Amino acid sequence: MNLPPLNKCSIAVIGLGYVGLPLAIAIANQKRCILSNKKIQRNIVGFDLDISRINELNKGFDRNKISSKNIKNKLESIEFTNDKNLLKKVDIFIVTVPTPIDEKNNPNLIFIKEASKLIGESIRALDKQKSNKIIIYESTVYPGLTEEICVPIIEKNSGLIHNHPKNESTFFCGYSPERINPGDRTHTIDTIIKVTSGCNEDVASWIDEFYASFIKAGTHKVSSIKVAEASKIIENIQRDINIALVNELSMLFKKIDIDTNEVLQAANTKWNFHKYSPGLVGGHCIGVDPYYLTFKSQEIGFDTKLISAGRSINNYMHEYLFHEILNLLSKQNEDQNEINILLLGISYKSNCSDMRNSQLVLLAEKIKQKDLEITIVDPKVDRKKALEELGLKILLGIPKNEKYSIIIFGLYHEEFEQLSYEKLNKSAKNKTLIIDLTNKIIGENVIYL
16 A cells, blocks of 8 residues: 655645635645644645636636635646646545436436546556555545445546555545535634545545644544445434424414514523524535435435425425415505515525525526516626526616515625615515515514514
């Protein structure tokens, strides 16, 4: 076994989205090892097949609006490219590609399979390699996927045998789940403990020391790749189920005329109560990850009743909110041609530009299908993409001279922080209701989910 030198290895981050770009920058930022204080001299390649993404990054622009301030300073430390030939000189591959679901809620593995094939071709039969290659997966997967799906693809395309104890021309794999929280300025990549794992003890220790060299919060090494995979997926499943619980309670309490927020505040006075708020669950993590585990469960004949129920409830919430809006409008007795709705926020979460699996997008589409006029304001999202791909016109700010029948305060973007109850009322008609999904606004005509 000949592992790469820890502080002088070359690294390729495959996939430069919400996970890959911050990771590449974090690696480039660290000039001295946190563990040993030794100087770090690593070559970093940021790889993505999207040439437009590469061109933007090389100009110092991040369309996701996460790392733009840091990119220009890192151009000398990171080589952004879509040139596959550059991967042939790399020691460490870190895979951060998307793992979405298809229209049937089954795992869509096209990106992670293509990344594995690319890596296999890049390390193909390198008999005279100075050290064995290490491939680390960070993309969210079900337990077992790395070794059952990805490793065989690398073996097939490289001509090498994974984790071969007697073969010098072998490669090794590990898994270290990403814990990026887009839009969160507090819990950044270097402040979150990193779970690590490897295919054998020596590789697991190398991977753990690698992450510990630049993650200030430290690491947590587990016994196997499967354990690391499972730990990641249950993080989001736990949140999904807890939010589903309060969503169901909220729907129940509304029917019996009880204020859900007041109930939660009261219950939260007990030391061991975990407070969650009702809300719309979307995005590429909480709204997707549970399906990876339910898929694996079905594969082995196990019925995940609770996980599936939680998904069903949270998937329904945009439809529930839509019917609540129609009910409120019917009580206002306003002519349908005069009804106009203001939606503040369209991405899947606050301070994030990502519209993937956004329940607010689904809500806006339902409102449009009902032939109701809707104005959408979101300064975070890619407005051109929203128009071309979703058919939704997005404004940067609230029109000054318009008055709305219903105002939906969907997300608490930093650009919306100055929107007080008084300011929102300036855009309201006499009987306007403000539906506050952020739980930040207090007023007599404000209602909550």
